[in-house]
Amino acid sequence: MNVGFVGLGIMGTPMAAHLVAAGHTVSGYDVVPESLDKLTASGGRAASSVADAVEGAEVVITMLPNHPQVEHVVLGQGGVLESAKPGTLLADMSTIRPETSLEVAKAAQEKGIRVLDAPVSGGEAGAKQAALSIMVGGEQADFEVVLPLFEALGKTIVHVGPHGAGQVVKAANQLVVGGIYALVSEAIVLMEGSGVDAGTGLDVLAGGLAANRILDLKRESMVQRRFEPGFRIDLHHKDMSIAIAAARQAEVSLPMTGLVAQLIASARAMGHGSLDHSALLKVTEQLSGRA
Structure with missing residues (x-):
């Protein structure tokens, strides 16, 4: 798949590298230049902005510190919802408030973009070893679409309910x-x-x-x-x-x-x-x- 990946921190960097290793095309963005260098070294493409990372992506993954960053990256000017084409699937793998996940899902629906909240457990070690537990909220059909990506990142991957349930x-x-x-x-x-x-x-x-x-x-x-x-x-x-x-x-x-x-x-x-x-x-x- 063509994947846009926003948030290349201690979790996101190894996760993006696993997706590249699994054969997916990954365009990633982070505000820290060194993180972009790591993505490039692993075979991914360094994007110049969120919009650049999202352009042409079938699936967009966000891995961000907290809900303000998710709101900025997803809902803000030049963000995911403004830049992604209708039909794109957004999997937010950040750990944030359930109500923020619900707000994102509602706003995305108005843009014709599908959303999953898919926070992870396992920490940096789990991210590096592709052994994360991934708990996913959203539509079952959307979960099945993105499951091959999740399988490159984790060992325990469960659809736990509707939007917000993962959080x-x-x-x-x-x-x-x-x-x-x-x-x-x-x-x-x-x-x-x-x-x-x-x-x-x-x-x-x-x-x-x-x-x-x-x-x-x-x-x-x-x-x-x-x-x-x-x-x-x-x-x-x-x-x-x-x-x-x-x-x-x-x-x-x-x-x-x-x-x-x-x-x-x-x-x-x-x-x-x-x-x-x-x-x-x-x-x-x-x-x-x-x-």
Whole structure:
């Protein structure tokens, strides 16, 4: 397919490269020139603007930091809806508010452009390994059209419902991930405070009912206090605000989500926003007087 790709950050750059490797023609745009150089090196074409990236594309993928950027790139002057031809399919793979996805879908329908919201989970490692989980909201027929592209990017690809549903599932994903990080952090502090080797203890937990992907992937680095970002606290803070807003919109109570959101906000306030979200351990240590 001819693909326009807007947003070549730590996630978008490897994703675009995977699409090129799978045989698709990719024209990409980003405000950071170095990102364009990386796309060119992988075999893609560097576009001079959003409009340039979108021109002639059958599918446009956006991978942007938050809803203001999506609104600017998609709805703004010279943006996707203004530049794409009718019939183009826009797959927004950013993590944003569900209501923004609904607004984009409504505006796109008026232009004859099809839309999917398709946020991802798996972080930078998942993007590099083409092992992302992709949760997709929108029409089933549109999902089937873009599925070959998604299969070049991820391993778990599920159509979860109508427009906005992908963002709701992503919000649920992020509140669960944040909660597990908080509890693993408390487990480490409890074991170390009791004179127990936390690495050995987590090995045991990883083999029982408490097993989870975070223990599989992060227990060693957390015990060693290595917090190089795969997914930054700053971004998880943004995602928790989306989860809180979604709960308000749905008129449901998520008390644990509220607590975890405050812990992540505390990590950011302590200056840890650029660290991996496993650095939530630093907040637990601080609360226990063990920092």
